[in-house]
Every structure is written in C-alpha cells, then in structure tokens.
Amino acid sequence: MKTLGRSELARMVALHLPRQGFVNLGIGAPTEIGDYLPPDTDVMLHSENGVLNVGPRPPKEAEDWDLINAGKIPITLGTGGAFFDSTLSFAMMRGGHLDIAVLGAFQVSERGDIANWTTGESNGAPPGIGGAIDLAVGARTIWVMMDHTTKEGAPRIVRTCTFPLTAAKVVSRIFTNIAIVDVTPKGLVLDAVLDGLTPADVQAVTGAELQPAKKLRKIQPSGTVVS
Amino acid sequence: MKTLGRSELARMVALHLPRQGFVNLGIGAPTEIGDYLPPDTDVMLHSENGVLNVGPRPPKEAEDWDLINAGKIPITLGTGGAFFDSTLSFAMMRGGHLDIAVLGAFQVSERGDIANWTTGESNGAPPGIGGAIDLAVGARTIWVMMDHTTKEGAPRIVRTCTFPLTAAKVVSRIFTNIAIVDVTPKGLVLDAVLDGLTPADVQAVTGAELQPAKKLRKIQPSGTVVS
Amino acid sequence: MRNVVVEDARAAVQGLKDGHTVMVGGFGNAGLPLAILKAVVEAGVRDLTLISNNAGTVEDDLTLWFRAKIVRKIICSYPRGAKAFTELYRKGEVELELVPQGTLVERIRAGGAGMGGFPSPVGVGTDFAKGKQVLHVGGRDYILELPLKADFTFVKGKLADTVGNVTYNMTARNHCPAMATAAETTVVEVDRIVAAGELDPEAIVTPCIFVDRVFARAKA
C-alpha cells in the first residue's frame, strides 16, 4: 500500500498546527514536525527537560550537550526562550498549560486511549516511560502521529488497546501515513485519506470502525491536505 | 517582679544561637535578636517572604519597600544572600532545612505545644496566622521567646495550652524575661534564672512544674548568662 | 512573534466578571499590582473571591476593594492590620478562609501544576485540620490540602519581555510566580517592558507560557 514518508507525515502535522500556542513535540518522529513550521509561526515549542521556545538544530560545530531536547538531540534557543527546572516544566504539562502535544504511539483506541510506552513484550529489556505519560495526561489537546499499521501490517488504531495504557481517553486526532482520523464522542471519524486510496482501503487496515467525515479530504503525497 | 527588658531578652537569645546555621527569627520581638548577633557570625537569617541572609535594617533614606522581611520591615541583603519565591521559601521551612526558628508565643505547654496565633478572643477582629505555623512545624529546633507571664500576671508556660494550638510537641527551649526553660521528655527543666530571683519565684508564676537543672545558671541584667 | 503587551490597566482587566475568583500577588507593600487594583474597582465588578496573602494595609492597595465592597470572600493567611477589611468582617459582610501562608502558596502551586492538592504536615492536631482528610504516610499524619485556581491572577513583576517572560524585584517576588501558574488569565503589571531576547533566559522566573497579558505601570 502507498504511504506517506516520515518527512511528509511530519509536514502534514505541521500544516495542521495553529499559528500560535505552546506545543510539545514528543521524542522520536514527532520532533521532526519542528522542521516544517512556517518561519513566521508564533508557536513556541516546549521540551520537557526544561526549555521553552526550542529553535532549530544547530550546525554540528555549534552543538552544546548542555542544550538538548527531551530526545537528547542538540537544539538552539529561540528569541524569548527560557530555561527552567523539571518541576516547573512538568507543572506546565500536568497543569494543562500546553496547548498541544504530538505523541508517537503503538496503539490508539477508538475512545482515545493511548499506548505508547511499552508493548509489554520486553525480551528482558528494561521498560522506559520518561515524560510521555505526563504529556498524554496534561496537555490540553493530544494528537498522535504514527504509522497506520505495524511493520507486520497489524492495525494500530484499535477498538481496545492490547498494550499497557499510557493514558485513557485523551487523544483527539490521529495523523498516520495514510489518513487523518478524529476521535469524537460518537466514534472515529475519517477526515482525510492519502491520494490514491479509498476509505475502504483505510478501513481494511484499521481495527475499529471509521465513519466518513461530511466532507472527506485528500492527502497529497507532499503531506498537504486539500478539500 | 524584676524582669529583663526586651532588648536584653533578645540579646540573651542571640548569645545562645550557634555560630553557624540557618535561623528564622519570627516577626515581632524575635526579629530584634538579629541586632545582637556577633559581627563575625556564620549564621544566615531566613525570612519566609523569600530571602536568605537578611542583613541589618538600612538607614531610613535607603529603605526599599520591595526589600522587606516577614514582619514587613525594610532590611538589607547580606553578602551571599538570595531571593526566591514563597513555594521555595516554605519548602525550606516545611522540609526541615532551617536549623532554628525563634518564635513569639502566647502559651507553651510542658510537652512543647505552642499557641501563638490567636487567643481565641477576637472581639470580632479577624484572626491571622501567616507563616508562624509553617515555622513551628518545619524548623528542626523551635525556641520560644516571650514574657514569662501575661500583663495581668497569668502564666504563659502551662500544663496544657488553653489557646488554640499552632503546633503540638515542637518547642525545645523557652527564653523568658526571667528564666530559660528546657522542654525535655521528662518535663520542663529550669536552666537559668534572672539574678535576684529564686527558682521558687519563677515556679510561682509558671503554670507547670519546673525541675531544677543539675547546675542552675544565672541571667545577668544585661542578658548574659553565667554558670 | 507572540506579543502579550496591552496598553494599560484597563485593558489588562478586560473580561473580569462578577463572581470571579482572583489571585493577587504581594506581601506587605512588595509585589502589589497597584494600577490593576485600581482598574478592577473602576471596572465595576463585584462578588469576587479574593486569594491573597494580606487584606490591605494602606489606602491604595486591596483596601480599595474592601472600601468598594467588591469582595464576597477572601482566602488569606494574614488579614490583620487591614482596616477596611476588618470593618466589613466585623459586620459579617465578607467571608474569611484563613490559610497558613505556606499552605496557601502550595495550594496555589498545586492548582497550577495540575495536582489534587498536597498532604501537609502543617496544621495537624490544630483547628486547621478540621474537616480535612487525614493521610498516613511513612508513619506520620498529613492533612490533605486542596488545590486553588482562579479566573484571573494579578501580580507585579519588575521586567517583562513582549512574549510575556517575567522577572521580579527582590522580596516582591513572594507568591507571584505560583499565582501566575494557577489562573485562566494571568496579568502582570511591570515597571518596564523590554524586547524579546533581552531577558537572560536563565534568570526568567515566570516563563511566558503562564502569562496572558503584561503592561507597564505608568511612572508616578
């Protein structure tokens, strides 16, 4: 099946962010969304290790390992940025001060449950949770960005998560490499589908029922979405 | 009955403070203790409105109403001092980081209960509690500095406080204008008596039983205590 | 870029409504947003619930609110020496919830940090424990103190930049940073506004995420 590349997916999410507000981009793939924000955006990026207004990655020679994001990647500080300790950083999260967090996930359920910290199969390796759970519970709006299925083709959007939950009933929107799905009180609504695929194609790889939006949108290969 | 003056009482307490450590001098009379610290002391004074290393009161023309102590009196900042917000200031208190707090009191019981926020008789005036209770619960060592009796001659050191408690079983030492009394697991111990008075004189105006110390000390009119 | 600067105190209190809960920073005369206090009275709101350490000491502070009788209830640690408040209190025209100072600010922090309050050792065995849930942790008793939040927070800073980062002046910091985190709308009155990037990012006390409006107090 045709899918969006990781960069195009990041671009698609970036294009959906509002023009202002405080946003946390989860570690891993969501971090890449920052690269596609318009240069004149008023959005300020938060990183949970204690920095507000995260700027672009510096050139290699300017990297400073005391200036990193939660993914432990070197960053720069944007104009008007601030440093603070972890208690204040997590107060921002837990206290509902972030407008949007975009998280990766293993699974999202039709009622908005998110499982993103462990598949429960550890092979003896230690589990890790980090700050993902604080974001999932605390940010006002939770978006998920993930591949629509596992590498083996199993659905990640499911009726009930089989992996251990990170938080219950928090996700409002899911951006995948083939679709955009809204989590509504009435169930999952298919908002947009990758050009070349049909709603039925998407439903076939989704583990929960999708209702069509009043007006289905089309995702172009670049990540731009059109009505 | 002969009594120490307020300044001499403050001086007596000052002479008993260790040479180093973090000390909070409660609002009102205890604040005056600061005037009698030796110039080379390593003691750092904390004030609960958010300052560490409180220095002496500035000359009138240098007063700044953004630089005050918890008694709302202008202060200076000593070398190496710091400002912080109230959450951190009260974390210092509640978390047991202060070595000594010297508080005023209406009553202290023989088991170390302290009543210092209201007599319960308000005449309709609003009660106030401020930070006294946080200090009483949080500082590692609580000393009380007060007149031995009320203006009417009623004892302030009592078997059981009749006024509403600030905190239970926290006071370890009581400095009054005629005596020094230690609160011990075995009861109140009379450590020092004002020159010219006898232990019986002090007992007569005390509402709980005083045991004599192994070696009773003598308080001189200047506030100096000698063996 | 984000810009939260408003023109004056009047613009700063826009949206404040009858019955709102309002936090006001300050301890003694330090950290009081005096221009805002005046603008609130001029806005003609009433039935406010006020969360504040004190209840007014001189004529141009919270005394204004009690003279104007716009406060229904005050949650406060030390309302003594407050003439206008005391008058209303004696007549039963204003309600008082007395809260120890450290408990007050920590309840505010809990509100701002999304916690269900905090288990406090302060007040155990006293009148302040009445009606509160007792928790036993590690062999010690604690009382569960509940979080405080507000519709508006009004505090006084020293400098703000245009995006809304704030610093404070000496002991005028007091409850202001905690209160700034705990309101739907946080307004900061400052001495001076500077361009974004002028404040040392290591020395910013209240990051802009907590701040909705700033304005520079007119020079006296």
Next chain:
Amino acid sequence: MRNVVVEDARAAVQGLKDGHTVMVGGFGNAGLPLAILKAVVEAGVRDLTLISNNAGTVEDDLTLWFRAKIVRKIICSYPRGAKAFTELYRKGEVELELVPQGTLVERIRAGGAGMGGFPSPVGVGTDFAKGKQVLHVGGRDYILELPLKADFTFVKGKLADTVGNVTYNMTARNHCPAMATAAETTVVEVDRIVAAGELDPEAIVTPCIFVDRVFARAKA
C-alpha cells in the same frame, strides 16, 4: 562566613556508605556530575539505591556504577539505551522502579519540601496506579505518589559561590534543583567557584541552605 567548598570529588563523597540512597542529577548528558560519579566508584561503596532520570548512556556516566555493580536498585523514568544497566537487569541483578519523569521529580520535590507526597492525575487507569491509594478531589481521581528522599544528592551546577549558592547551565538544570532539596547531604560539582556576592541574588537557582559541599571540576 559560611564556606562549603571542598577540594575535590573524593572529599565531596566523604561519608557515603553501603546501602545509602543517592540522587544523581542529569538528563541525557546534561547535568551529570561526572567527577563525582567516578569518585563514588573509587570510594568502594555498594548496595546503593539510585534515584536518577536515566541509567547511563556512555562509558563515563552512570554506566560506571553498573559496571562496578554498586547499585542494588534504581528508581528511574527512562533506563533505555543503557547497556551496562540492561545487562544486569536481564540477569536480575538490579531492581528497577519505573516512575514517570514528572512524577519522579515531583516526588523528589515533595521529599525536599516536607510533604507526604502528592495526588497525581498521571498514571490513573494504568499500570502505574497499581497498589497506590486513590484520592477523589473535585470530581477527578488522583493517585497518591509518595515522597522521595536520599542520603546524598550529587548534581552538576555551572557556578557556585563559597557559601553554596548555585546556578545551572541551560538544560543541564533539569532535576538538579529538586534533588538538591531532598538529601541529607547535597553535593554540587561545578565548572567554577566564585566569591560570595558575585552571583546575582535574583538569578540563584539553588540557595545555599540546600547545599552542603561544592567543588570545582578540574578542567579537562
């Protein structure tokens, strides 16, 4: 005047004993007291309970402690990518208590601030709620998270003055200020020590009351 400067990392870890609980600041490579980490191994202690955000990423960090097998238990939010730790974990030779990052630092703060923990909305309805007391506040469920304290805290600062006030460098601040409040003995490794009075009193992050020892890391 108070002076808490010690000569080197060896002097900084004096008194650390077998079985102690130890907090170590740092997130990724930022804020790690590397000289202390080495000195602890050289001190020959064992059976430590370690409270730390991570469990070592490169060879000169907490990896040293796991190679030396001196940790009995780690309380940690993200021990992934930690080779030496993972090896011991697979063999069942080290115990792990996994704690969400925000919960970890707030439990530390509660320990330092004398509170009986805090009611957290994080983890409700998940594995992290297992065995924890549930509190109902304002129509929402919270789980009671317990305070954490330590015998020693080891963190990395940027500057310290001789009385023990500390500043941090950018995102190397992370958990360090909270950990500094929560130990019997707090030790800070810094880049440089300055005279008392040289730090801006408004920009001090950890006031000296929390700090027992500071020392300047030798230049590489």
